[in-house]
Amino acid sequence: MAVLSDSIEQFLISLLSDEDSPVVLVQRNELANYFRCAPSQINYVLATRFTVERGYTVESRRGGGGYIRIVKINLDRNSYLKDLIENSIGTEMSQDAANTILLRLFETKCISQDEYRFSQSLLSDKAIGVPSPIKERVRANLIRQMAINWLQSKSMPQT
Amino acid sequence: MAVLSDSIEQFLISLLSDEDSPVVLVQRNELANYFRCAPSQINYVLATRFTVERGYTVESRRGGGGYIRIVKINLDRNSYLKDLIENSIGTEMSQDAANTILLRLFETKCISQDEYRFSQSLLSDKAIGVPSPIKERVRANLIRQMAINWLQSKSMPQT
DNA sequence: TATGAATAGTCAAAGTAAGTCAAACGGAGG
């Protein structure tokens, strides 16, 4: 029985997995229009399906430029950080690659916004301030150390 | 940025991002013209984005030669950080020297224990992981960027 | 010193978009 709410849920979930990005940005009216339903139906789906217990957070903004943003929380942050340390960080890393990783850690709530901004600034070419290819090596070393720090601090009891 | 106000905000922030001059001077009409919007839009952005709670003050003057001046607030308790950035960090720094500075920052409550541990680990020889004398240069650059970050984050309560 | 040009400020209306809530709906189990 394909209930509307289930279809909308599936649609959003597919958006969340298709692009291998843990974030989706939609406009309530647009989505409601696509499914030919009342806009408040979208709120119902969000309230019943995209809850924290199910591993999602929802943020939104009203008015011009309004949006609804759904983020899939990485429930096993430890394993993600471990994987990062062991497999994803080599001996060199570009600023772009580092930014991508940090953004993803932030979006999946592995790190806070403060941590995100702080680490991003430290991994910039400007902050490291030595020429290639040394800076790429330093960056890889630093982001690994950051991941280790986060792994340690987040695996303490009571987050 | 989907919304005009956000674009204007970002534009102004980018003008402010120069670390050693936390001030920007603009003309309202000129800025409005650049963004093709009503001049009062600028006031709206200032009123909603560049508030004291967010760490800014705005002064202005009407009439010929009028202007709008936005200043990023530096709180008094951060004078030590400012002094650090401006005077105490050179182009090279040993691990010991960095540790001394960090400990002092921690003891004077300029940084939290988490920040202390995190930054200490990043400034170790091991974390930087490139040979002397490059690592001393990287360390000086990094600790300067850290100080700038702390200065900025602590001067805006409620982000 | 009076006046006009050049600025910036204020405020309310219109525009855009999401949130709330209660009533109506409808299918499954009794």
Place this chain on the structure above:
DNA sequence: CCTCCGTTTGACTTACTTTGACTATTCATA
């Protein structure tokens, strides 16, 4: 049938943005 409970809807509310008409200051100069 009837009731229960999750679903669906729509009227109303709240939040944020954009614009424009009108006001207030400041400067230059007659």
